[in-house]
Amino acid sequence: MKIIAGLGNPGKKYDRTKHNTGFMCLDNYMAKKGLSLNQNKFEGLFTKEKIAGEDVILLEPQTYMNESGRSISQVANFFKIDPSDILIIQDDMDMPIGKIRIRANGKSGGHNGIKSIIRDLGTEKFNRLKIGIRHPENTTVVSWVLTPFNNEQQKLMDTAFSTSEDILADFISGKDAGYLMNKYN
Numbered sequence: 001m002k003i004i005a006g007l008g009n010p011g012k013k014y015d016r017t018k019h020n021t022g023f024m025c026l027d028n029y030m031a032k033k034g035l036s037l038n039q040n041k042f043e044g045l046f047t048k049e050k051i052a053g054e055d056v057i058l059l060e061p062q063t064y065m066n067e068s069g070r071s072i073s074q075v076a077n078f079f080k081i082d083p084s085d086i087l088i089i090q091d092d093m094d095m096p097i098g099k100i101r102i103r104a105n106g107k108s109g110g111h112n113g114i115k116s117i118i119r120d121l122g123t124e125k126f127n128r129l130k131i132g133i134r135h136p137e138n139t140t141v142v143s144w145v146l147t148p149f150n151n152e153q154q155k156l157m158d159t160a161f162s163t164s165e166d167i168l169a170d171f172i173s174g175k176d177a178g179y180l181m182n183k184y185n
Contacts, residue, residue, distance in 0.1 A: 095132025
């Protein structure tokens with residue numbers, strides 16, 4: 001069994017903002033598969049599906065970004081899922097808009113959602129699908145991450161979301177992080 005969790009903040013105020021890249025990516029994947037988050041439990045919205053023969057939990061924590069780990073660890077503990085079978089979809093300010101990078105483990109890189117997951121899982125050994133949103137040029141970090149993408153930026157993100165569909169399919173089919181990094185980084 002696997003968990004694929006998109007990170008973001010719940011509520012209309014944050015809908016379609018850069019910090020909700022994880023939610024948007026997962027929403028795109030689910031729309032293409034005709035799936036929806038139909039359960040509200042573990043401080044998150046989720047669905048449990050059979051995809052390509054594998055049991056998969058698609059999850060969007062509703063705890064706000066800085067406490068995402070609470071929801072993810074509750075699901076992982078309840079379903080007894082090893083951290084190596086978890087893929088977190090996150091935004092990353094250290095990469096250009098729309099650039100994708102896979103990581104198998106490591107520090108948080110200053111991302112508060114990832115810090116929370118490391119704290120609550122008790123390990124750094126979980127997979128990440130990082131999607132670039134770049135650093136702000138003429139505004140604060142908070143203002144930048146809480147604003148939507150403009151049309152040009154959204155086109156780059158749409159391309160990243162399309163590539164992410166293939167990454168998620170490979171992850172679900174059992175491809176390990178080494179394979180994913182070689183293929184997509």
